[in-house]
Amino acid sequence: MKIYTKQGDTGTTSIVGGRVPKHDIQVEVIGIMDELNSYTGLAMTEVKDQELYHELLTIQHELFDCGSDLSFVESKKDVHYKVTPEMTEWLETRIDHWMSMTPPIKRFILPGGTKAAASLHVCRTITRKAERMLSKLQEDKGGVPEPVQRYLNRLSDYFFAIARVANHLESTTDVEYIRGKDVFTFSNEEKNK
Amino acid sequence: MKIYTKQGDTGTTSIVGGRVPKHDIQVEVIGIMDELNSYTGLAMTEVKDQELYHELLTIQHELFDCGSDLSFVESKKDVHYKVTPEMTEWLETRIDHWMSMTPPIKRFILPGGTKAAASLHVCRTITRKAERMLSKLQEDKGGVPEPVQRYLNRLSDYFFAIARVANHLESTTDVEYIRGKDVFTFSNEEKNK
């Protein structure tokens, strides 16, 4: 058999348990998870810190877990989900850890700096795009597992935290948005709380 | 307080003045502005020319200005907008300036060449995606400030101009699309007009 099955040549495709149009919101969602995973892979080529690199590898597997949980047609949804609440809790501990390493900010920062930080900001915004699609899927078909929603919401904050770390590790200072107000109320010393 | 407020864990989020679903067109719009800003930050890591680099830094602030002007719910729209017609006029002077530095073309060019140019073409196409969403927002809710629309329309032409400059500065010739007709009627000597 070949990798190209030609089955999708005329606009429909298969998910687990059935066939749908390619612009079906569920296909959109597994597609954006795949896109996000690819950007994560790209950002990883810029990340030098080994601890960070291995966390991102874990996250790539977890993005596949998210995709799996979203690949089933309605009738097959009595599955054993792969995404667990513990995965989000782990992300929270990592956010706390990395946040405590960067200088406090009060205002929005320009997404950029080093190649690693800039790529991670791209991942952050693609995560948020994925989140928006998930919200659409929930509205249209329902049945989106809450652990997946929570995971993605936390993941964009995680990318924000580590984008700042990536700059910090290369002694690059984040530039604040000049015409903004003070918007952030978080403290950077969560670890000691 | 922590950076992750968990308030968006179940599909809604807050904009200035109210709460909306995450797939609300206005959230899509501020999301794509954020994405575009991140790609701009990424392209900047490839841009060597200092004048260009600093222009892009200004543009990052202005993209935040656009985002600000689009973050308010209908009822709060009696705001002092941050995006002014002067910002678009400035972009026009910069386009004229940079266009005068590159050899004339008659046909479409392949988006690519140096890393800087290729990244700037990506910014160009994301700007155009943002524009399409703005047009949808205008249709659905109305009230999109015209200065923001104009700014984005000009910004994609700006990215086109400087992508060509980035190639030119590294002695890379733009490749014309072979099976195309002559499509461009612009002159490259705007400065002397």
Next chain:
Amino acid sequence: MKIYTKQGDTGTTSIVGGRVPKHDIQVEVIGIMDELNSYTGLAMTEVKDQELYHELLTIQHELFDCGSDLSFVESKKDVHYKVTPEMTEWLETRIDHWMSMTPPIKRFILPGGTKAAASLHVCRTITRKAERMLSKLQEDKGGVPEPVQRYLNRLSDYFFAIARVANHLESTTDVEYIRGKDVFTFSNEEKNK
């Protein structure tokens, strides 16, 4: 004349034969083709293999061919299409060629590895996004040329194949998704079939 015509300042634009809103699905489609072409240009800056590089250059021209075939309003669609079935057949021979160079896999792989491979996985996922939009265009307006649909379906498999080659050429092993099942049934010896 200037490159910025300002004609699109208030939300509409011209395609060949008429004027439409910027969020018209047909404008979305030519926009995503342009975006995909730009990412291809970006990936090319990472591809070292000369044969691969030149194939990608051909593909950039062919993406413009796709865009051309999709730029006409309904009434002008009695055109001589640029995209031919032969273009897809050529892609198939290239997929077979490149697939035969990489070690077999049974499971999904994490999109990443070298910079070249990671960028090509991004191209793969953007191709698939383009495909989804094409499917929407077909539903909304009809008239999408089948050769274009087939070409894009094959193109994402092509990007998958060469992303693996890019890793292989730099002695980087693809990492399999750990919690996945065996999903692939293709053989890697198509050439000898």
